Amino acid sequence: MSPxxxxxxxxxxxxxxxxxxxxxxxxxxxxxxxxxxSRTNMKFxxxxxxxxxxxxxxxxxxxxxxxxxxxxxxxxPYSVVGRESxxxxxxxxxxxxxxxxxxxxxxxxxxxxxxxxxxxxxxxxCEDDKMAKKRLMSRSAxxxxxxxxxxxxxxxxxxxxxxxxxxxxxxxxxxxxDLSAVKSVAELASAAAVKNLVVLVEGVTNDEDSAAxxxxxxxxxxxxxxxxxxxxxxxxxxxxxxxxLNITDSPASLDGTAINKDELARLVAVSLTLDKTLxxxxxxxxxxxxxxxxxxxxxxxxxxxxxxxxxxALLGGMVDVPYFLRAQEAQVKFKGLREGSxxxxxxxxxxxxxxxxxxxxxxxxxxxxxxxxxxxxxxxKRTWKALxxxxxxxKYAGKGGMDEDVFNKQNFDEYILDAISMWDSGVNGKxxxxxxxxxxDAIWIPQMLEKYSQKRKKKVPSE
Numbered sequence: 075m076s077p078x079x080x081x082x083x084x085x086x087x088x089x090x091x092x093x094x095x096x097x098x099x100x101x102x103x104x105x106x107x108x109x110x111x112s113r114t115n116m117k118f119x120x121x122x123x124x125x126x127x128x129x130x131x132x133x134x135x136x137x138x139x140x141x142x143x144x145x146x147x148x149x150x151p152y153s154v155v156g157r158e159s160x161x162x163x164x165x166x167x168x169x170x171x172x173x174x175x176x177x178x179x180x181x182x183x184x185x186x187x188x189x190x191x192x193x194x195x196x197x198x199x200c201e202d203d204k205m206a207k208k209r210l211m212s213r214s215a216x217x218x219x220x221x222x223x224x225x226x227x228x229x230x231x232x233x234x235x236x237x238x239x240x241x242x243x244x245x246x247x248x249x250x251x252d253l254s255a256v257k258s259v260a261e262l263a264s265a266a267a268v269k270n271l272v273v274l275v276e277g278v279t280n281d282e283d284s285a286a287x288x289x290x291x292x293x294x295x296x297x298x299x300x301x302x303x304x305x306x307x308x309x310x311x312x313x314x315x316x317x318x319l320n321i322t323d324s325p326a327s328l329d330g331t332a333i334n335k336d337e338l339a340r341l342v343a344v345s346l347t348l349d350k351t352l353x354x355x356x357x358x359x360x361x362x363x364x365x366x367x368x369x370x371x372x373x374x375x376x377x378x379x380x381x382x383x384x385x386x387a388l389l390g391g392m393v394d395v396p397y398f399l400r401a402q403e404a405q406v407k408f409k410g411l412r413e414g415s416x417x418x419x420x421x422x423x424x425x426x427x428x429x430x431x432x433x434x435x436x437x438x439x440x441x442x443x444x445x446x447x448x449x450x451x452x453x454x455k456r457t458w459k460a461l462x463x464x465x466x467x468x469k470y471a472g473k474g475g476m477d478e479d480v481f482n483k484q485n486f487d488e489y490i491l492d493a494i495s496m497w498d499s500g501v502n503g504k505x506x507x508x509x510x511x512x513x514x515d516a517i518w519i520p521q522m523l524e525k526y527s528q529k530r531k532k533k534v535p536s537e
Contacts, residue, residue, distance in 0.1 A: 148370070148373035148374050148376070148377045149377070149387075150377060151377060151378050151379050151380070151383050152383065154348065154349070154350070154382055154383055154386040155348075155349040155350070156190055156347050156348060156349055156382075157270065157297065157346070157347055157348070157349055157352065159243070159269040159270060159297065160243045160244040160268070160269035160270025160297060160346065161190055161191055161192060161193075161244070161270070161346065161347060162191075162192040162193060162194065162243070163193065163194065163195070163241075163242075163243040163244075164193065164194075164195040164196075164197060164241055164242050164243055164244075165185055165191075165193045165195070165196055165197070165242070165243065165244040165245065165246065165346075166197045166199060166227075166234060166238065166239065166242045166244070166245045166246070167181060167182065167185070167196065167197065167198050167199065167245075167246045168199040168232060168233060168234055168245070168246070168247050168248065169199075169232055169246075169247055169248025169249055169274065170198070170200075170248055171198055171200040171201075171205075171206045171209065171210075172200075172201065172232075178209070179209070179210055179212060179214075179215065180335060180336050180339045181246070181339045181342060182196055182198065182210065182215075182220060182224065183214075183215075183218065183220060183339070184339045184340055184342060184343040185246070185342075185343060185346075186218065186219070186220045186223065187218065188340075188343030188344070188346070188347070189343075189344075189347065189380070189381070189382055190346075190347040190382070191343060191346060191347060193223065193244070194223055195223055195225060196220075196223050196224050196225070197225050197226070197227055197238075197242070198210070198224065198225070198226050198227070199227050199229055199234050199238065200226055200227070200228060200229070201228065201229070201230065202228065203226040203227070203228040206226055207226060210224065232249065232255075233247070233249075233255075233258055233259065233262065234262065236262065236265060236266060239262060239263075239265075239266035239268065240266065242266060242268055243268065243269045243270060244268065244269065244270035244271070244272075244346060245263055245268050245270070245271050245272070246272045246274070246342055246346075247259045247263075247271070247272070247273050247274065248274040248276065249273065249274070249275060249276070250275070250276055250277055251275050251276060251277030251278060251279045251283070251302070253279075253283045253286050253287060253290075256273060256275060256287045256290060256291070256300075257286075257287075257290045259271075259273055260290045260291050260293070260294050260296070260298075261294075263294060263296045263298070264294035264295060264296055268296055269296070269297060270296075270297050270346055271291075271296045271297065271298040271299070272298070272299050272300075272301065272342050272345050272346060273291065273298065273299070273300045273301070274301050274303070274338070274342070275287065275300060275301070275302040275303075276303060276304075276305070276306075277304065278304055278328050278329050279302065279321070281322075284302070284321045284322050284355070285322050287300060287321070287355065288300065288321060288322055288355040291355065292353065297352055297353070298352075298353065299345040299346075299351040299352065299353075299354055299355075299356070300321065300354070300355040300356065301338070301341060301342070301345065301356055301357075301358055302321050302328065302355070302356065302357040302358070303328065303331075303332070303333045303338065303357065303358055303359065304328040304329065304330070304331045304332060304333075304359065305331070305332040305333075306332065306333060306334075306335045306338065307332045307333070307334060307335065307360075308334070308335060309334035309335065309336065309337070310334065310336045310337075311334065311336040311337045311339070311340045311381075312337070312375075313334065313337075314334055314337070314360045315360065315361050315362075315363055315365070315367065315368035315371045315372065316333060316334075316337060316358055316359060316360050316361060316371070317358070317359060317361045317365070317367035317368070317371075317388070318356045318357070318358055318388055318389060319356065319357045319358075319359075320354075320355065320356060320357075321355040321356055321357045322355065327357070327359075328357050328359055331359035331360060332359070332360055333358055333359055333360055334360065337360075338358070340381055341358060341385065344381055344382050344385045345385075347382065348382055348385060348386055350385070350386045350389045350390075351385070351389065354389070356389075367388075370388070371384065371388065374387055374388075442510050445508070445510075445511075446510065446511065446514050449497065449511060450514075450518060452497060453490065453493045453494055453497055454490075454493075454522075456493035456496060456497070457486065457489045457490045457492075457493040458482075460489050460492065460493065461481070461482050461485060461486070461489050464481075464485065464489070465478050465481050465482070468481070480528075482526070483526065483527055483528040484527075484528055486522075486523070486526045486527040487523050487527045490519065490522060490523075494515070494519075
């Protein structure tokens with residue numbers, strides 16, 4: 075037997091009444107109207123993981139193309155699974171600082187400040203340590219604290235020696251699209267027991283070499299990520315959309331493409347921390363803003379995804395395949411429903427009806443939360459204004475000698491009840507006040523009296 079409407083509103087108000095003290099309880103969709111409810115907590119659940127991942131794929135009469143309306147297919151931000159090893163201690167960087175370009179500093183900045191990374195030593199392998207120091211001794215490096223953890227190792231080779239890798243927990247290795255070079259990286263990392271490895275392969279490879287690179291890294295016991303790109307171009311992160319592909323699928327698709335330098339540096343930092351990139355050999359490239367992958371990426375960012383969450387979602391972290399492919403399936407099904415060639419099963423109809431009902435409840439709760447907050451803010455504003463006027467009248471009437479704060483504390487209880495009466499008059503009396511406001515007052519008014527009044531808390535007048 076479902077609870078009466080009034081009791082649901084009362085329960086909602088009790089859960090939301092703590093707004094006055096600045097606390098806003100987390101509210102989300104639920105299989106039931108309320109799975110648990112107290113004055114400070116309201117918890118909901120989804121019927122299953124598919125419903126959770128597909129909650130924004132709506133089937134409505136006002137349907138638009140899902141692939142051009144990214145916000146309808148993007149899920150809300152979710153928790154991602156991170157790695158546990160190779161995130162602190164020492165990280166070595168090789169393959170950078172080879173030319174005169176100062177933009178290589180962004181890689182070291184990301185390793186120093188990236189989410190989840192806590193390296194206390196960053197080692198830069200370079201051909202000329204004096205020149206490398208000049209390139210990295212910038213004002214931003216000094217102010218960010220990068221110089222405090224940065225050290226240099228000079229080497230004639232693009233790869234470190236076994237001695238250089240002693241005590242190194244993570245290694246970022248940049249190399250050309252040469253199979254022998256990638257195999258050397260894999261052997262060195264395995265022999266030195268490196269815990270976390272990111273290999274950056276620059277250039278287009280063929281099918282055989284791509285598969286061999288992936289196999290060489292998988293043959294080790296090192297947690298690795300391989301990122302293959304064709305070329306680097308100047309540009310900040312977040313400016314140009316990008317897309318991942320498995321390196322073994324179509325390596326030739328990188329021909330003629332590029333990736334922004336800052337974007338690649340961010341992907342390096344994320345690859346070190348994200349579990350979804352573990353043991354993956356990926357190619358990455360900039361794409362046009364009209365491509366499905368770009369629409370999907372833009373929708374994730376509009377939904378408030380962090381960079382780590384963004385990469386996880388691009389790699390299909392929330393479901394087994396990239397999420398926009400699930401949206402395509404839903405779009406095909408919708409068109410079939412509209413044309414009559416596809417019918418929803420009784421179970422799907424029940425799930426859709428329950429989801430719609432939860433959405434209505436959620437909207438009602440959000441509406442009550444907003445109205446309660448606005449009303450309480452208005453009442454407090456009226457109270458303080460009336461107290462200021464009363465104090466000034468008393469002061470100019472020659473009844474001074476009392477501090478304003480003392481006056482406010484002594485009279486707050488009276489003036490807040492007057493402000494409530496004034497608010498009620500705007501809705502044609504207390505009896506026409508929404509019941510959830512009355513229930514919220516039962517908790518909120520004593521809280522305000524406890525906080526602002528010197529007198530004993532008064533009992534809230536009953537109806």
